[in-house]
Amino acid sequence: MAASKKIDVFISQDAIKTRVKELADLINRDYQNQEIILVCVLNGSFIFCADLVRNIKVPVQIEMVSLSSYEGSQSTGEVSFRLDVKQSLVGKHVILVEDIVDTGLTISFLLKHMKLKNVASLKLCSLLLKRARLKIEVPVDYLGFDIEDKFVIGYGLDYDGLYRELPYIGVYGA
Secondary structure: OHHHOOOEEEEOHHHHHHHHHHHHHHHHHHOOOOOEEEEEEEOOOHHHHHHHHHHOOOOEEEEEEEEEEEEOOEEEEEEEEEEOOOOOOOOOEEEEEEEEEOOOHHHHHHHHHHHOOOOOEEEEEEEEEOHHHOOOOOOOOEEEEEOOOOOEEEOOEOEOOEOOOOOOEEEOOO
16 A cells, blocks of 8 residues: 555755745745746646745736646656646746656646747746756756655655645655
8 A cells, every 4th residue: 555655755844845935035036026927737736836826925826737748657758738727828927837847848848838828928937856857958947956866755746646745755665
C-alpha cells in the first residue's frame, strides 16, 4: 500500500514558506501598480499558487489550466489540454505558475499556447526545476528551487494522485 511508504523530507515546510514569500516579493517589485493574472497549472501547482497569491500585493486575478503529459512517474512526451483559461488574456500581464519543470515539454507547449493569446507579457514561475531532465530549455523567470533528478512529492506534487497534502516536498522511493 502506497500510504505506508517512507517519505524522506527533501525541502522543508519552512524552506518552502520562505522561498514562496521571496518569489512573491520579486513579483510585487516587478509589477508595481499593474494588474497580473496568475495562471495556475493544475493539479500540481494549486497549493503553491494559493500560497503565492496570499503574498502578492499587486492586483491579481487567477485562472486555471490543466494539461497532462504523465502516467504514474513517467512523462509520456505527449501533451494534451484538459482545461484552458476562461477569460481573454489580450493585453494582460500573465504569469504561469507551475509546480515543476521537468522535461520542459509541457511548459514549452503552454508558453507557446499563451503567446497566441496576445498577452502584454508572459513569465513563468516554477516551484521546482530539474535541469538534468530538460529536453527543451524554457525560461523560468521566478524559480523556487533547482533540484537534482529525484521523483518528488508533496506540497501539491503527487504520485498517481497521492501525497499532494504533504506540507513539505519529499522524495518518493528514496
